[in-house]
Amino acid sequence: MIGQLTGLVGQIEGERCIVDVNGVGYVVSASTRTLAVLPQPPSVARVLIETIVREDAIQLFGFATTDERDWFRLLTTVQSVGAKVALAILSANNPGELLLAINAGDKGSLTRAAGVGPRLADRILSELRNKVAKMPGGGGTVSAPGIVSGPSVENDALLALAGLGFRRAEAWPVLSKVLAENENATLDLAIRLSLKDLAR
Amino acid sequence: MIGQLTGLVGQIEGERCIVDVNGVGYVVSASTRTLAVLPQPPSVARVLIETIVREDAIQLFGFATTDERDWFRLLTTVQSVGAKVALAILSANNPGELLLAINAGDKGSLTRAAGVGPRLADRILSELRNKVAKMPGGGGTVSAPGIVSGPSVENDALLALAGLGFRRAEAWPVLSKVLAENENATLDLAIRLSLKDLAR
Amino acid sequence: MIGQLTGLVGQIEGERCIVDVNGVGYVVSASTRTLAVLPQPPSVARVLIETIVREDAIQLFGFATTDERDWFRLLTTVQSVGAKVALAILSANNPGELLLAINAGDKGSLTRAAGVGPRLADRILSELRNKVAKMPGGGGTVSAPGIVSGPSVENDALLALAGLGFRRAEAWPVLSKVLAENENATLDLAIRLSLKDLAR
Amino acid sequence: MIGQLTGLVGQIEGERCIVDVNGVGYVVSASTRTLAVLPQPPSVARVLIETIVREDAIQLFGFATTDERDWFRLLTTVQSVGAKVALAILSANNPGELLLAINAGDKGSLTRAAGVGPRLADRILSELRNKVAKMPGGGGTVSAPGIVSGPSVENDALLALAGLGFRRAEAWPVLSKVLAENENATLDLAIRLSLKDLAR
Incomplete structure (x- = not known):
């Protein structure tokens, strides 16, 4: 439902912050990397959002770049990798590092993320090895978080x-x-x- | 819940775009025809919306005209025609062409839409044949997408x-x-x- | 979740209209009485809202006065009286007439509403007879729809x-x-x- | 989903009020303490919000301070203490009093809240005794409701x-x-x- 929020970032606590858009403060969960690069008030921040609806929650996950969002979508296709674990992996690795780790079969880069043990790391490597060819971060420039240049x-x-x-x-x-x-x-x-x- | 959005269209990808209304960017799925006629920023676009709520998603489907929206509502009454297939049919046919196809029993116009095989086309033709008499596009002028004239x-x-x-x-x-x-x-x-x- | 909307009313169709609040058009179902008294653009209308959330829908029901909303809440406590039937009853009777009908056991006033047969009218009369003493419209002035006076x-x-x-x-x-x-x-x-x- | 609302407070009834943010009036349930300290129009009030989503409702609970919100989160971890009872307890006790009551095993402070009998009070005391060490209100200053000082x-x-x-x-x-x-x-x-x- 919501794909993007442009507002004032505040109340950064753990892996959450509030993005206040004209008086409505949305709770956005994000990787520590994204939280660290979001412009602080009075600057206005634009955050890409993935809305996840469940019976008992409507959650908003925020990303500074489309690369990070695309990796989040791919990671959450792996069995037992939910939104929280995917964010933890993205806090521990940027898209470029993640692509290298999966291509190189490097479990260590994955297990340094909270909630990822050796068995889950193995499953991530085996399920994603053949799906990352077109993923961003593979040789292309990782678009600088929050800085958008060109036509938009x-x-x-x-x-x-x-x-x-x-x-x-x-x-x-x-x-x-x-x-x-x-x-x-x-x-x-x-x-x-x-x-x-x-x-x- | 939401029936209309007026804002800045952006990030058009496949059959989706973002409609940004004062800082909240809503994800809107639409036919390729509608995406093609939506005014680009800095012009403001007005999109008619059908909200579909499910246990695991709140989805917004966008239309440039009431005709297209009415056909979407009718198509999704047919068994096995969900929102995605209905949009695909509306990408392949405008309301006028759709009315002609159903009145003429023309399967080809339906099967050129992604996700519609011969059997589903048959079911659409048989279920809708007696329901299209009052549908727009039947001799009346198809209101130009996005262009509204008269009192509103x-x-x-x-x-x-x-x-x-x-x-x-x-x-x-x-x-x-x-x-x-x-x-x-x-x-x-x-x-x-x-x-x-x-x-x- | 939403208890009130202040915006531009438009696209009145049957028992629904759009209330556009700064670019987001909310679909609001209301009684024909309420739809008839809502100020037309460019005047801004304020509508009291009851939000009803179900697994497959989030619906907004609109009222011109707190009386009408309170009667809607009371009517929907009766078994088999859903939101749609409650609105139909409120389209056929204003709060004052409804109070008289229930006190007088007058089935006719109820059955003139779409969807209310003799048996359902009997159930409404029997279930509500002892609950209407404190309901508005009982001797007190029925607050004029949309017109609010006093401190607010x-x-x-x-x-x-x-x-x-x-x-x-x-x-x-x-x-x-x-x-x-x-x-x-x-x-x-x-x-x-x-x-x-x-x-x- | 929503973590904060900044708008005009109105229609305070029982334990609910409307917070109107640019024309959308959100229904917010709060303790009587919080309702009593919220600035009245034309001043703008900022309320911290906890969103609770269920199959048949999306509810917003409002707090004047982070202390009160944290106690609400802790209270609702206790079996049979739902949002309504938690608000009742917070209407009867501010965070400082609550901390004292739990540390001192004082059932009376809990049973004066609507919906809390002796057995539920016992369960609250036993389940929370070892969880309140880090809770606000323990010697630290109870941040004055609604008054925020310092960097924000x-x-x-x-x-x-x-x-x-x-x-x-x-x-x-x-x-x-x-x-x-x-x-x-x-x-x-x-x-x-x-x-x-x-x-x-």
């Missing part, structure tokens, strides 16, 4: 500026000028330069 | 302008003037003319 | 003005002045007088 | 000012100046001083 900078900057209270009708012309004058501007640069102009 | 242009334009950050108290007087001066203005024209005035 | 006018007017895009910091001082100068101002009067001042 | 004042003040309609881009510089000039400003003081400046 415009959308994300618009969202962030809207999150800061600027009307899209005001923000958009200023942002377009900034993007025209700074060809490969990252999201962070686009927002900062626009703010300079808008805050005048 | 005022509401939709108000919503779109609100989505762009304009207060209703500001937008409404300007919009009323535009609609008074342009009798059968479509939603798109109404928004553009209002923006010209408001952005001054 | 300030909150509701604030919400409505916020819905129209006015910042609470702007709306509140103006509203306080209006309420001070017009002692028993109804919600409608409070909003109109505030708008005159704010729109200058 | 900035976030909460930003949220409150945003709730009052001030753009973060406007509110933030003013708030930073206020916090710089008033080192240990509480949330309430920070908001009032900022409002003075912003409302000019």
